[in-house]
Amino acid sequence: MSAATISVFDMFKIGIGPSSSHTMGPMTAAYRFAKSLADQGLLARVAQVTVALYGSLALTGKGHATDTAVTTGLAGWLPAQVDPDAAAKLIEEVRQHGKILLAGSHQIDFRIERDIHWKYKESLPYHPNALTLFARDANGELLLEATFYSVGGGFVVSDEEAKSPATATTATAVPLPFSDGAELLEVAESNGLTIAEVMMRNECAIRTREEVLAGLDRIAEAMNSCIDRGLRQEGVLPGGLNVKRRAAKLRAALEKREQTQSVDALIAMDWINAWALAVNEENAAGGKVVTAPTNGAAGVVPAVLRYYDRYCNGTREGRHILSLIHI
Incomplete structure (x- = not known):
């Protein structure tokens, strides 16, 4: 992806602390997993969800609230939508009652200490910030399994996207492309534009x-x-x-x-x-x-x-x- 196809809204994301990689990324991954269950018509059959945190997500996850971020994502919240006070109340209720509304609508038993597993000594090959989520029915049958990587800055890719990068995003053709700072300056000068005007024209190719x-x-x-x-x-x-x-x-x-x-x-x-x-x-x-x-x-x-x-x-x-x- 060239610099010109990275939107300002990709670089500046509204979210929560303390970490884009260890908090926002895992929350987004858990949200995508819960949404996928709903989109595939599996949500009503789910009786249990477990999560495995690997590598860096496990080693530094306690300090970065990775476990509560995953829980909030499973409840159907994205980082940009979270009110910190409301999220704290959600986590308190989950800890107290041992239940969660998966994707915001389907209640299952869920205990943070029991269902989130810290794989301190295990890493996945693509990226150190990895997590795998599993959904099972009442009989223990696996309904859905998905692995995600939090690759930095709040960006998340699934295992499928990591193996086939071309499927992760579809690049939007912009009117004034560039790939580095020197090219950006050349594009601006040759078109008689400021840098901000170059970026605005490119942004308007998307929205x-x-x-x-x-x-x-x-x-x-x-x-x-x-x-x-x-x-x-x-x-x-x-x-x-x-x-x-x-x-x-x-x-x-x-x-x-x-x-x-x-x-x-x-x-x-x-x-x-x-x-x-x-x-x-x-x-x-x-x-x-x-x-x-x-x-x-x-x-x-x-x-x-x-x-x-x-x-x-x-x-x-x-x-x-x-x-x-x-x-």
Whole structure:
């Protein structure tokens, strides 16, 4: 896949933390498995679902909430649809009652500790982030088995797609193709366009301009909401390391500086750090973030965009991302 056929909506995905590879990817895989059961007319026959996590997904899965992500996906939720508070309630109910609504509609017995298996010493050959899901009927007969790989940035491929890459995606012909940065600059210069204009023309080969603008606004809103929530939250981050949140205290200190100092040339840089930290802490806490292009780097783009909006664009809380990227 060339760089030109990767949409901005592939690179910037609304999802949850703490990891695009170990949280969002497995959730998407489990969702696809549950949807496949429904699409094949097998859902009503399912009595048991088990999941095997291999390699890196097993070794780091506890810290990245891979087991709860898989559970949420089996319940019929995609990362972009998840409200973190609602997801926490779902997991609590599954743990308490030992049941799940598979694909959001068919109830089966499901216990996270019993039905998710951690294959710490086993890896599958295609990619270290692998999981296999099994669905069986009341007699133990296998109804469906599927293996998926979480290949980074929230991207997921099935075993079939991995073996036949041409079937994984159908490349869309774009009007201004390029394969690297040098070609992008050449295309822009030869057509008298900015980089943003090149990308907009290519995006419009996939969807309408109105859909692109609406999608960008959703991304901008999610980024801004993540910053704002992260600046409010206090306490200790999950994970067992007793790491305290710092963004809220940093915000309060910066607001005090703004009130007491008339000129502070470096405060803009300190705000960038605070905004990025707020997003990173939300990501670590399993909050809603925008993968940009990974969850580990999710704080950088929102912080820079908010800097531009506050200090260069003339507005303090403007949300329209188009003004930020000059489309």
